[in-house]
């Protein structure tokens with residue numbers, strides 16, 4: 001207590017401006033600290049909502065096994081492995097404290113670059129890159145593919161294929177020389193097709209479908225059991241959707257290009273979603289195709305939770321990065337390949 005009064009008297013000697021700076025810094029720290037405690041508690045509750053399960057073998061015969069670094073450890077009586085409440089989450093095996101990860105989550109929700117996140121959180125750029133994708137791997141698992149129902153708008157959006165960060169040995173063709181870009185007209189295999197479907201409750205499906213033109217079979221593979229039975233599918237006049245709607249026995253409204261229907265059946269919501277997706281992706285200056293799926297889920301998360309207050313968003317983003325079991329080793333990033341439906 002003596003220390004506290006000493007510190008206080010020292011602080012009171014400072015200018016009012018400096019005192020305010022200290023106050024807001026302290027408030028931020030206290031807020032972060034209490035949120036970290038809340039998150040730790042909620043991760044535990046949600047992960048084990050049906051009772052304790054071993055993340056290694058799903059066995060339920062668990063006992064406590066002491067504490068390490070203030071974290072409760074458990075041991076599985078079946079496989080003999082130990083675990084904590086955070087095993088195989090985004091922050092698993094991280095030596096950095098959780099409040100740093102929270103700051104990182106905040107940066108991600110602002111859509112900052114890897115470099116900017118690294119500067120603000122005071123970690124190096126390589127770490128910033130891995131943190132981003134460890135979080136996104138969990139977020140992707142948490143969100144899953146999802147489903148849509150009712151009036152459903154479906155359309156596809158294309159991104160240029162990018163081999164960025166791929167070892168030359170894994171490349172299907174020699175990399176392009178500057179100024180010698182392959183220009184193919186229209187849709188080619190140099191483009192990645194991302195399928196999107198959006199219903200009026202704003203449930204969103206957004207998945208890497210294929211390279212080049214899509215087929216109705218690919219659509220079926222993605223949307224099978226994910227579009228409610230009596231849904232009404234609204235699309236442009238792309239042929240694949242006709243075949244797809246017929247095979248799935250869905251009522252189908254084809255909206256002609258440039259035709260603005262006053263009707264409730266239109267594709268304006270999905271069109272404007274595509275515009276904001278393109279705008280959002282522009283800031284990243286070309287994403288490697290092997291990571292594109294993660295960026296789509298990042299966008300989906302932000303789109304889904306955008307109505308929440310910032311503090312709630314950060315907390316949910318952290319929770320969703322810890323509840324699913326998804327641990328990615330760094331070496332797995334290097335050999336990663338794009339995953340299509």
Ligand SMILES: [Zn+2]
Nearest residue numbers: 054057076079
């Ligand atoms: Zn086990």
